[in-house]
Amino acid sequence: MKWSQFFNTSIGKKLLVGATGFFLCSFVLVHLAGNLQLLKDDDGKAFNTYAAFMGHNSLIQFIAWGLKIVILLHAYVAIQLTFSNRAARPVKYAVNPGNQTSSWFSRQMAIMGSILFIFIVIHLVQFWGQFHYGQISTKTYEGVAEPLKDLYWLSYDVFKHGLFVVIYVIAMIALSFHLIHGFKSACQTFGLNHKKYNGLLSFIGIWVFGVAIPIGFAIIPVVIYFK
Structure with missing residues (x-):
């Protein structure tokens, strides 16, 4: 079977969604580490230096464009899987089986994914688009060779609006x-579940990716708004 044919199968699509999902999980970790520098009381030096590096480094830019492709691929294949699963079960259950067949989380993935996709578009327009194509003021810092685009100020200007x-x-x-x-x-898709590691994987999935990372991101605009 050719690779193109394999990725048209349900198993192939699940592997593709899982692989792109793992990549996006690693991205949110790095992105959070950079964004937390917005909370430093240094007039934006740390964050603007970080933004300048991310915006001009050739390797980072290559990865960034790859990331956009991964997001679109992840969303497209996930939508395909959702519709194919519904098509395979055209008749609704007389009684909702609830947690007997799937978790509440899995039944909300399409809704949550749609919210995230809309947010990503807004986020890219507000920040990435402005950084690369907008008219942003620059700021000079001691010890920095050249003026930096003031994405720090742009972030504070956006998040002053409730x-x-x-x-x-x-x-x-x-x-x-x-x-x-x-x-x-x-x-589960990559067969990583094992009784020795399920506790650790559950901790990482729930408390690191499900709690710590989203709270870390959410704290930033809240602190900026009240600062």
Whole structure:
């Protein structure tokens, strides 16, 4: 069987969603580490230096464009799986089996994924688009060779509006649910579940990706709004 044919099968699509999901999990860790620098009381030096490095390093930019492709691929294949699963079960159950067949998280993945996709588009327009194509003021820092685009100020300007803070927090709630189920499903797809490691994997999936990371992201706009 050719690779193109394999990835058209249900198993192939699940592997593709799982692999791209793991990649996106690693991305949110790195992205959070960088974004937390917005909370440093240094007039934006740390965050703007980080943003400049991420925005101009050739390798990072290559990975960034790859990330956008991965997000689209992840969403597209996940939607395909959702519709194919529904088509395979065209007649609704007389009684909702609830947790007997799937967790609450799995039944909300399409909704949470849609919320996240809309948020990502808004987020890219507000920050990535402005950084690369908008008119952003620059700031000079001691010890830094050249003026840096002030993405720090742009972030504070966006999050002084309560509406955007609420949108961001709602998106992080969706991210939490999406990561909890997604991490668990990816582990199952790749056969990583084992009684020796299930406790650790459950801890990572729920408390690291499902709780700590979304809270870390959500804290940033809330702190900025009240700062």
